[in-house]
């Protein structure tokens with residue numbers, strides 16, 4: 001019998017179908033914290049998460065992205081969007097730094113630093129970049145080819161690989177200058193509310209609260225908004241004489257599709273290794289998604305004021 005069918009049979013016998021492979025393997029191996037009873041409790045918790053968290057309007061239907069995808073934006077609407085996204089991109093660094101400082105294990109701190117260092121320009125030391133010669137390093141900061149895999153450990157720092165600079169290059173094509181983007185003063189009330197909620201909840205010093213926010217944010221990111229934005233930008237580029245470089249968005253779409261696979265495994269690992277206050281997890285997950293929704297609702301309101 002192969003590995004996969006052993007796991008399926010084991011899950012069936014114990015009425016725990018739906019768990020990811022790493023959890024089933026840990027159960028079979030009798031790892032500390034992994035019991036059949038806990039597995040069944042997790043599945044009941046997962047059902048609650050599906051019903052009480054993942055049904056959030058910002059995951060199920062995002063009005064702004066549904067509009068954006070159609071590609072009918074005028075230049076003012078596109079510019080306004082890039083400015084708000086640049087504020088989010090910069091202020092996200094503050095939330096990520098809080099998350100790093102508040103990590104309660106060295107491993108957790110490393111995971112947070114991976115994201116933080118990569119945001120500011122450390123290129124992942126992945127397969128794609130490892131192949132490049134020195135001459136290619138300038139090109140290697142281009143989001144169209146820079147690696148989405150690997151670690152910042154041993155990776156190269158390049159100013160031009162900072163995600164903010166990818167957005168800046170896009171903004172320049174729209175006639176925006178460095179001081180037109182990325183600062184707190186450029187954010188609308190909704191954008192700032194979202195960024196502050198990220199720092200407060202995602203960067204919280206209570207590990208469970210920050211994990212609830214991470215899980216919520218990952219599920220939001222995996223819900224397809226990057227692809228919707230890319231579709232809208234592609235249509236804008238097709239019909240306009242401005243050709244926006246989309247690397248910031250295509251790179252993030254790619255990395256999110258890789259994250260999505262791990263999000264569920266991480267939740268199970270958290271559940272089996274810690275005693276979770278389930279109500280608290282769902283409460284803070286929703287608080288975080290309310291912050292995310294405020295960001296998109298603010299963009300929706302703003303684009304209406306900028307309509308032709």
Ligand SMILES: [Fe+2]
Nearest residue numbers: 089119163252
């Ligand atoms: Fe980023």
